[in-house]
Amino acid sequence: MLACSAPLLAQQPTAVIAARASLMPWSDPLSSLGTLRADESVTLSATVTETVRELNFQDGQAVVADRLLVRLADDEAQANLRAAEAQRDERRNAVNRLSQLQDRNLAPRADVEDARARLRQIEAEIQALEAQLADYRIHAPFDGVVGFRNVSVGTLVTPGTELVTLDKLDVMKLDFTLPEIALGQIAPGLPLTATSAAYPDTIFEGEIASIGTRVDPTSRSVTVRAELDNPALRLRPGMLMNVEVLREPREALVIPESALIPEGRRQYVLVLDEADQYRVARREIAIGARREGEVEVLDGLSADDLVVAHGTERVRDGQPARLLGILDDDTSVPELLRQDRERDAINDEEVGG
Template identity: 60%
Template structure:
């Protein structure tokens, strides 16, 4: 009898426990909120990138050469020296021209005195008008001779045509140079030109003043900024591309002519609504995201949006969202329309999702054995 009563009582106990679990479970589940991390939708500068490869050129560049056959008498520069416009860089031997100049100046002084005497005689009516005019012509002839010699002397002196940096010095004092001999190079590098080619289909989007960024393997961790200065007037009939020239500031002169640079042109610059790409929930060709209504105790609203361009980790929202709205960034997989969520934190440029998750981790309990040993 005892066995019969026990066996008949167990189904009742099991049923009671099952009902209790059913009654308690819905309430407990209703109180549990899905933890999420959110981000604010923000208006940010945006552009459509266009990539190209370009080559750097100096803002001004020249190779100075000799115009006569002569020996080098004086060098006033060193490799890599920064020089100013008009600075004397080199002097060729000019002793013969200097002697000719002294003789011409002596002749000029003689004829100037003769012209002065002829003028005085003319004023006293003791000289003829013809003698005065002949004396004046001889004086002008002497002046022209001096100017000719001074011009030849100027060819013996090599001066910097603009501010710049000297290249390597490959010549020494006493070297014999001939017309056309390359003596030195001079580059103006405080500003550099960046030339690159762009397919003609993008011609309508190119215009002077358009911003761009450039990178080079020589400085892999740095980005250089500039803007388009000019767009070529001709399309290459073979490559169907147009040459574009940009200007980059180079105050520290780290960029050098001939460098290969990766160029990213910022087309169609604008301010647009931007959210992290991780907030999107794709469904076929449509895109959704979850908006958190802070006024309604963090209740979720699934909303369809129209996306635009994308870039690393971010996406442009064209329709369906307003600036300042809070969207679910982490925990999207467990989010449901109409649910109320537990907001763990807001991720932004200064606070990453990983930082928020690490703060939510429970602190490890102290080791029991270590506590007992203490």
């Protein structure tokens, strides 16, 4: 019988990829679909029948409050005002003459009072004419962005003719519905996030501003209104938004969902001892909520504990492990595996050389 002259090769530790238990913001989201509305929105219309004299805006232009947007022809109204002002001057002179005569007892007091009454009457008529003149000038009631210009200079407009829309877009209102069972879990000020198909890589943040006072008896849902900042004016009224209300925001201990080893109703993880050759220790934990790829740990782990995230099926309790890398925001499983293959290739070349 031949004796084996070479010692048996020691079994290499099993390669694993790990992740650290980390404290990070967490919440239990409520999902819904919502529709955007402008913070302030108005359609400016004509209130008189007249032709357009001036248009002082361009499509999509940002304007400030009180800016003159549209001026209608007001020649007749201006003429009526000038005639009334001339009549006021005449009656004021009459009042002054009669007052002087009365001071010398040359005019009855009743004539003076009648003249003053006629003066007050014409002054009231002037105020009415000035108010009517305001109808010929359309000003922006607030800061905002105008819509399309659908009329031209010279167009004859009548009362109710829509001249231009104006929307305040720096803050948007987002209306959505939630089931009535969520009423006890939401309140004004609760944060939320919203996404749109138009900007799939952008998350818009906001908070609940108000909650409807009535529950729809058919759908058993309540309308909620949130506010989203829109400094770049990318959001538009009428857009459909995917909404997630962040219930119970808190800081939670989080690990990758792939680290879990379920057994019935219990959950286990494999913890690596960094001081002892990454030796594996099986540990039972209590978990809370889950979200895509992650799970909240309620008990059994501490922050910075190192757990096996990939390779749990190949290692056993008490065995040492070979750490290929630690997952984080800048690394991925395929990248770590590629780096390990490159290291093996370099080692093989060195041994062969």
